[in-house]
Amino acid sequence: MRIVIIVAIAKNGVIGKANCEMPWHIKEDFQHFKKTTMGFPIIMGRKSFESLGKPLPGRENIIVTRNTNLKYDFDGIKIFYSLQDAVDYSRSLNKDKIFITGGGEIYNQSISFADEMIISHMKFDVVGEVKFPDFNVDDWKIISREEKEEFEIVTYLRRD
Numbered sequence: 001m002r003i004v005i006i007v008a009i010a011k012n013g014v015i016g017k018a019n020c021e022m023p024w025h026i027k028e029d030f031q032h033f034k035k036t037t038m039g040f041p042i043i044m045g046r047k048s049f050e051s052l053g054k055p056l057p058g059r060e061n062i063i064v065t066r067n068t069n070l071k072y073d074f075d076g077i078k079i080f081y082s083l084q085d086a087v088d089y090s091r092s093l094n095k096d097k098i099f100i101t102g103g104g105e106i107y108n109q110s111i112s113f114a115d116e117m118i119i120s121h122m123k124f125d126v127v128g129e130v131k132f133p134d135f136n137v138d139d140w141k142i143i144s145r146e147e148k149e150e151f152e153i154v155t156y157l158r159r160d
């Protein structure tokens with residue numbers, strides 16, 4: 001099972017605002033995210049989940065929080081109190097891959113063990129407080145590039 005980070009990053013490294021508003025709305029990237037993740041488990045931080053407002057359909061939504069009192073009235077979600085427990089549970093589902101879908105805190109903690117990253121590199125800067133962690137490109141091999149009008153989708157595979 002591959003652990004895959006999927007993220008959209010502005011040219012200046014920003015992925016979001018502290019208030020969780022998305023700094024851009026690009027339909028083509030949303031469609032890419034949907035098509036890529038459909039049918040697979042997705043792991044996200046509590047803040048990112050709350051910014052969505054509801055679970056994303058067709059995917060098991062796995063939310064991590066440190067708040068053991070947290071409850072949501074939604075079907076099709078699972079809550080874990082550590083990222084490790086969320087990943088262990090995802091592994092038990094025996095899917096080909098699981099996606100880490102953010103946000104900043106969760107990317108920060110998972111970049112060290114992710115096998116693959118699918119990054120939409122936006123062609124513009126935005127204002128925002130949440131950034132994707134710096135990574136050493138030499139640790140990753142680019143296996144595909146797909147050029148779009150406002151962004152480029154680059155797939156990175158961790159080098160052995």
Ligand SMILES: NC(=O)c1ccc[n+]([C@@H]2O[C@H](COP(=O)([O-])OP(=O)(O)OC[C@H]3O[C@@H](n4cnc5c(N)ncnc54)[C@H](OP(=O)(O)O)[C@@H]3O)[C@@H](O)[C@H]2O)c1
Pocket residue numbers: 006007008009014015016017018019020021022044045046047048049051064065066067080081082083084101102103104105106107109130
């Ligand atoms: N551009 C993109 O592709 C993309 C994708 C996703 C999100 N975003 C953006 O990212 C921003 C949100 O990121 P964020 O860093 O503020 O929040 P986040 O990573 O979405 O969620 C953080 C929360 O996750 C929980 N958490 C973190 N580490 C944990 C651990 N090891 N064990 C258990 N729970 C843990 C905590 O929840 P509790 O506080 O409940 O304990 C923490 O407050 C938003 O602006 C959003 O729009 C961008």
